[in-house]
Amino acid sequence: MQEQVQILQNKQIASGYYHLVVRSETIARNCRPGQFANIRISDSLDPLLRRPLSFFNYSTETIEFVYRVVGYGTSLLTEKLVNDTLDIIGPLGNGFNLDIKKEGKVLVVGGGMGIIPLYPLIKNLAQNGFVLEVLNGARNHDELLLLDYFRKDSIPYSVTTDDGSAGEKSYVTNILAERLAEEKIDCVFGCGPHPMLAAVAKIMKETDIPCQLSLEERMACGVGACLGCVVLMNDGSYKKVCKDGPVFLSNLIAF
Ligand SMILES: Cc1cc2nc3c(=O)[nH]c(=O)nc-3n(C[C@H](O)[C@H](O)[C@H](O)COP(=O)(O)OP(=O)(O)OC[C@H]3O[C@@H](n4cnc5c(N)ncnc54)[C@H](O)[C@@H]3O)c2cc1C
Ligand code: FES
Structure with a gap:
């Protein structure tokens, strides 16, 4: 439209x-x-x-x-x-697949600006009674977004910063690994810079828990016509982030 x-x-x-x-x-x-x-x-x-x-x-x-x-x-x-x-x-784009299990906890992992596209998902999960935790990482305090929204919506969250200026001085992927070791996790969603998503995919590869990642690529047409946004998949095929994505299962993407 x-x-x-x-x-x-x-x-x-x-x-x-x-x-x-x-x-x-x-x-x-x-x-x-x-x-x-x-x-x-x-x-x-x-x-x-x-x-x-x-x-x-x-x-x-x-x-x-x-x-x-x-x-x-x-x-x-x-x-x-x-x-x-x-x-x-x-x-x-396709958006997130919301047809997920509701037995354990859902983790939503955002890095920097990546938390922005995750917010409608977080609200939807909370409204539909999912037990969830947001893991929100950024370079520093000033780049941590949406904490006021999470407080207002009573959404549980944990924060990491690279420089320790807010939350734990760590990478958000370290918290992800801790949660996976400690708790029953049904599903993981993520969006953030490419290295963070690659790290999430690597961690998730050791589990059989589904993980949906939202990718960002430079785009031209935005509707699947120019091939400007293709990414390589593990099976050797290329997918268009604008049309086939931006959300893909982490185990399909060739990082
Ligand atoms: C599906 C999708 C959703 C996005 N959602 C948001 C959002 O909610 N909020 C937001 O701030 N940004 C978002 N972006 C990124 C945003 O589109 C770019 O930052 C913007 O197009 C840059 O335009 P510009 O003319 O200001 O910068 P340009 O002059 O074109 O580029 C300036 C710098 O930004 C980088 N850049 C440009 N395009 C992208 C891109 N697509 N991804 C990453 N880096 C880029 C370039 O490498 C360059 O360093 C999204 C991108 C995609 C593909
Ligand atoms: S931006 Fe043209 S195919 Fe994706």
Whole structure:
């Protein structure tokens, strides 16, 4: 679906991070956890390519995004004002598979910005009575996102930072390994930087617990037409992150 959406808010929430809220009549009603939108940043042809952003939150009439300013497109996006319109295509991608066991605990592992696409999943799991714990890791205190949301929603979470400025000075993957050794875990979900996801996949390989990872690749078309986002799978095939993913079982991905 393609829709012209009206900006309701585009506010800086921390240094380099923005919270964008738009009014949507069609896409919002069809979003699922783990999906994303491809956003046209400018009315001109510069930049030509849309920029993909994950759904952070949605209701029947609004969609929220959280984005980090990293380059040209996201810088331009910060200049958008309330009541401006954006051309967005979505919902895109497969999203997380929510058909999972409900016997033990579900772990949701986020690294840095990776916690953003996990938030709709976390809310969905909590609302559906799953016992869950969020393992949220970041480089430092300032890059830890969403802790206020977890507190507000009474969602159990553990925090690690690389420099020890918040939570345990460790990698979030170390906590994952500890939980797997100590508790009955039904399923693991993850999103974050590539090295973190590779580490999660390596840990999960030693278990028979299903693990769904959401990947990020540079994208062009966002709809499976250009092959710009392909990733290699363990069976030698290539999958399109935008269309076949962004969520894949960890044991299928060739890290
Ligand atoms: C499915 C998907 C969901 C995403 N969700 C979010 C989100 O919710 N919030 C958010 O802040 N970002 C998200 N991203 C990343 C976001 O799309 C990029 O940061 C953005 O497109 C960069 O555009 P730019 O013009 O500002 O940067 P550019 O000038 O194009 O690039 C600047 C820097 O960002 C890096 N970069 C560019 N694109 C990506 C990418 N796709 N993944 C990782 N690094 C990239 C480049 O390597 C470069 O170092 C997502 C990406 C994908 C593929
Ligand atoms: S971005 Fe074009 S195929 Fe995925």
